[in-house]
Amino acid sequence: MNRLMHWTKKLRRKLSPPPLVLLYHRIAEPEIDPFGLAVSPKNFRTQLDVLRTHADVLPFAELIARCKRGELPARAVALTFDDGYVDNLGNAKSILEAAGIPALIYVATGFLGAQHEFWWDALETLLLYPGTFPTKLDLNVNEMRHTWSLENAAIYSESDFEKFRGWRASEPPPTRRHALFLEIYALLRPQPHALQQAALAQIREQLSAHRAPKDERRCVSESELHELAASNHIAIGVHTVTHRWLSAAGREEQMHELRESKSALEKLLARPIRDFSYPYGNYTAETPEIAAALCFQTAVTTEERALQNGEDFFQIPRVVCGDWDADAFAQKLSEWRAG
Numbered sequence: 001m002n003r004l005m006h007w008t009k010k011l012r013r014k015l016s017p018p019p020l021v022l023l024y025h026r027i028a029e030p031e032i033d034p035f036g037l038a039v040s041p042k043n044f045r046t047q048l049d050v051l052r053t054h055a056d057v058l059p060f061a062e063l064i065a066r067c068k069r070g071e072l073p074a075r076a077v078a079l080t081f082d083d084g085y086v087d088n089l090g091n092a093k094s095i096l097e098a099a100g101i102p103a104l105i106y107v108a109t110g111f112l113g114a115q116h117e118f119w120w121d122a123l124e125t126l127l128l129y130p131g132t133f134p135t136k137l138d139l140n141v142n143e144m145r146h147t148w149s150l151e152n153a154a155i156y157s158e159s160d161f162e163k164f165r166g167w168r169a170s171e172p173p174p175t176r177r178h179a180l181f182l183e184i185y186a187l188l189r190p191q192p193h194a195l196q197q198a199a200l201a202q203i204r205e206q207l208s209a210h211r212a213p214k215d216e217r218r219c220v221s222e223s224e225l226h227e228l229a230a231s232n233h234i235a236i237g238v239h240t241v242t243h244r245w246l247s248a249a250g251r252e253e254q255m256h257e258l259r260e261s262k263s264a265l266e267k268l269l270a271r272p273i274r275d276f277s278y279p280y281g282n283y284t285a286e287t288p289e290i291a292a293a294l295c296f297q298t299a300v301t302t303e304e305r306a307l308q309n310g311e312d313f314f315q316i317p318r319v320v321c322g323d324w325d326a327d328a329f330a331q332k333l334s335e336w337r338a339g
């Protein structure tokens with residue numbers, strides 16, 4: 001019986017594929033991309049072609065409204081972007097418009113117009129580009145002193161850079177330098193914004209030379225956000241003020257992050273903002289309730305699966321899109337739908 005039910009479910013999913021919310025970050029071709037955030041413009045165009053053939057792409061709000069009515073629209077897909085990278089304007093917008101495909105972009109309002117990179121990109125610039133440290137690296141974070149004896153991780157050469165450019169953070173670190181990157185990333189991720197920036201400044205001081213922040217990796221400015229929001233194909237949501245790791249924040253701080261980012265965007269765009277995205281997909285049991293109390297209508301996670309009946313609209317799952325060509329993307333689409 002279980003076997004029969006299993007196959008019936010599989011067949012039903014094949015004939016009537018469940019809706020999916022897709023997650024993108026950047027449409028760009030960076031030199032290195034340890035977190036796999038970028039899809040090239042060429043592959044993005046190709047992926048939209050695949051979607052136009054194999055899916056019904058709906059605005060996020062419409063997909064959710066139909067799910068709320070209990071319709072669970074078959075073949076439906078909605079696109080979302082997290083973080084508000086400037087290439088969403090420079091590359092994604094025109095490709096979306098040309099394909100007639102809508103997307104929802106979540107921005108962390110504290111970064112609008114910031115001249116610095118997001119902290120994880122700054123860390124990547126400092127540690128995964130060629131550069132030389134002393135043999136010891138010290139960091140004071142939150143009144144805790146951390147010391148790394150670097151030995152052969154002190155030097156990261158041009159040839160190391162070339163050799164390891166394709167490395168992903170999900171893979172084992174190929175050198176001590178990559179291990180150091182992962183350790184400092186894990187140390188800084190739950191810290192408040194000011195402590196992350198202070199730690200980056202300490203690393204900069206200890207490096208013999210370092211590269212300037214990359215302008216193409218910053219968040220959009222306020223006027224660039226207006227340009228995005230003016231498109232008929234683009235809706236805007238929020239992603240907190242400081243891209244906070246919410247499970248390290250108390251209730252008051254979480255309230256502040258959600259409320260202030262919502263009101264900043266509402267003021268800036270003169271429209272109600274109803275959609276929220278948990279930074280890093282991280283939150284606590286009380287965050288969905290805080291989002292609801294602040295009059296958000298949806299919140300999206302990074303739980304990778306299709307939507308189902310009875311979905312909690314404050315914990316909407318999303319699937320992460322990689323830099324795939326047409327065949328690989330079509331394959332992923334059918335895997336996500338098969339569940």
Ligand SMILES: [Zn+2]
Pocket residue numbers: 082083239243279280
């Ligand atoms: Zn994010």
